[in-house]
Amino acid sequence: MEVKDQTAYCGIYCKDCIHLNNEYSELAKGLQKHLKEIEFDKYAAIDSEFGKEFKPWDKFSIVLSKLSDTQCEKPCRSGGGCSGKPCKIMECCQDKNFAGCWECSDIEQCDKFDFLEPRCGDMPKMNIREIRKYGIDNWVDKRANFYIWQK
Incomplete structure (x- = not known):
């Protein structure tokens, strides 16, 4: 080319550019799929001392979604x-x-x-x-x- x-x-x-043919988008898609399959959002929503770090799940989910959606397969x-x-x-x-x-x-x-x-x-x-x-x-x-x- x-x-x-x-x-x-x-x-x-x-x-x-980090978006062109990146690896992280596919990894993020895989992680999204896996977390949805095991209903991790429900686990994260539980108010518990164990796993309290998962409380900002909604923000993490937004970032993960954006990571999975930023891959350029072709140049501009x-x-x-x-x-x-x-x-x-x-x-x-x-x-x-x-x-x-x-x-x-x-x-x-x-x-x-x-x-x-x-x-x-x-x-x-x-x-x-x-x-x-x-x-x-x-x-x-x-x-x-x-x-x-x-x-």
Whole structure:
């Protein structure tokens, strides 16, 4: 698969994302199924000193459900967006017939990246600058760290 196919419209390199072909979604689905079969929710609801740590079951169940639902089987371009869901960046590029945001002159002022910032910081825009500088086929080894906690 070519670099362009692995590069989302926003400049994110899909292969760096923890959701692409992850193992945890399938594991979470298996755990969900098993816990439902043994009716663990009923066990967790019992008010007892033994197992009191299971009281926040509802919150755990929500997180487990989200973990099972965040796997991307394909990169953004071929998969219809991140986790198969298009975002406003993808829709904007497609509306303007852009291969990616690197073809847009308003990238620095664009607020469509706001939802990415808590986890990715300025990485997508930094990648877009590298794509502009080196081209879509030659930028990938100059990309920024995917997540803000990576050094």
